[in-house]
Amino acid sequence: MPRIIDLTLPIYHAAPTMPLDPKCAVIVHHTIESMKYNITQLIISTHHGTHLDAPFHFFDDGRTVDKLELNKCVGPAEVLDLTQAGTGYNLTVKDLKPYAARIKRGCRLLLKTNWWRKFPKKAYFSDGPKISPGLARWFAGKKIALLGLETPGVHPVEWENVHRTLLRAQVVVVEGLAHLNKIRKERVFFSAAPLKIRGRDGSPVRAIAIENMEPL
Secondary structure (H helix, E strand, C coil), X not given: CCEEEECEXXXXXXXXXXXXXXXXXXXXXXXXXXXXXXXXEEECCCCCCCEXXXXXXXXXXXXXHHHCCHHHHEEEEEEEECCCCCCCCEECHHHHHHHHHHCCCCCEEEEEXXXXXXXXXXXXXXXXXEECHHHHHHHXXXXXXXXXXXXXXXXCXXXXXXXXXXXXXXXXXXXXXXXXXXXXXXXXXXXXXXXXXXXXXXXXXXXXXXXXXXXX
16 A cells, blocks of 8 residues: 655744745735635745755756656655764765665655754754765766755755756755655655746755555
8 A cells, every 4th residue: 555755844934944045934814704714925935945956046047947857856766775974974976886776867866864853953954964066976977867855955065066066967956855764665656846936946845755656
């Protein structure tokens, strides 16, 4: 029987985000009492919480989020156990070598580090495991379709270099994943479809993994 695991951080009023990013606001607009129905105003960054990056995030001529190939965002994904990567750990090609046979052209990778447990602490946004520039180049060379991370970004210092390497190679980057520890299988069906925001750089997603879904 299929088993669904929610991999998404919650969205709520004043939820923390990257220091220079727009702040999140969830504002009651009408209630049953005022208008006979509840409706809420949502003010949110395109990169808030669990979200994905489109190439336009770092390239003015890059593909925008509404033009992404959705088959990159949805489909079978490899869950790679990197829980040894603790605070400030610099992930390199060496750390991924044990999984090299599973990392193929067009694959989707979910890196399990358990860093989501630090949310919403301040350290969550600055001290997590990071994708080294060399590893980003390796992923780009492998032509993977999607890279899913439990950190809010790819690297606290080399963020521009790493983002540009991955996005230039048309790798969809999903950041802010959570609860990968609840996944029992090495391979799952993954979905992180973005909102169809015309001409922009990224989108919050509701990310899920489905185990025991056939065929994978």
